[in-house]
Amino acid sequence: MGIDPGVARIGWAVVEAGKNPPKAVAYGCITTKQSDAHEQRLLVTYKAFCTLFSRYKPDCVSMEELFFSKNVKTAIHVGEGRGVLLLAAAMHKTLVTSYAPLTIKQTICGDGKAEKIQIQHMVKRILKLKEIPQPDDAADALAIALTHAYSYKIKERTV
């Protein structure tokens, strides 16, 4: 399972990595209400991911590393959201691997500076989907899941 962390929108995607090409099993986006208290949004996120983990029982989780932008307050909130996602994974005894945005872009597009739309096109191509997955957060989560699938395969080959 790939996860694109956040507070308002958290993308998720389950990919079967053993197949060639890898198969998109399910994907979506959990949203939380801006009108809710921050800790309430964390609770909604946590419960939603506990349900997803129980439903799909992923072998492993890959998550985007935090990218600290100009807005430190937003970054802190996203960090808090990420903590809750890590906790949900630990609760379900699922190993988490984190990838920097650059690594994800490099793995999917072969270019660390790839644009969002290029990533989306490559995700569609790799998974042989008819259309670009929607919403964007889910497409990002698919890219994160595929990044781990590829790095995992590489590790398998070299062991």
Next chain:
Amino acid sequence: MGIDPGVARIGWAVVEAGKNPPKAVAYGCITTKQSDAHEQRLLVTYKAFCTLFSRYKPDCVSMEELFFSKNVKTAIHVGEGRGVLLLAAAMHKTLVTSYAPLTIKQTICGDGKAEKIQIQHMVKRILKLKEIPQPDDAADALAIALTHAYSYKIKERTV
């Protein structure tokens, strides 16, 4: 309950605010092992605080706001730890108020630039303790709890 967030050491303190002087009911520090995976440490923290919330049933929680230091990686990890603490509070339907380090120092010592040792002495004095509470993390948590107790009283008076 006051909480001093962290990953390796998380201070906590339960204060009875209705009394004059306020009374320290219990305080301590939850520690997690550096040798454990980060998400495992978050899980230990979460479970420990769920136990504390069930045991002490605090009316409200006050927590120190994140202070972003030079080490961004540490700050992200502490942010993730803070997310788990906020979740535990939300799980137990406990309202959380956050205070900046400056506000805590100002409330306890009347000086936003007060040193750690000054805070500890004031905490000891306010709570009429025989010694400075140990460890430091617990003393910090007491200061955070007292900050909320005082700001809460002020609000009560002005309503």
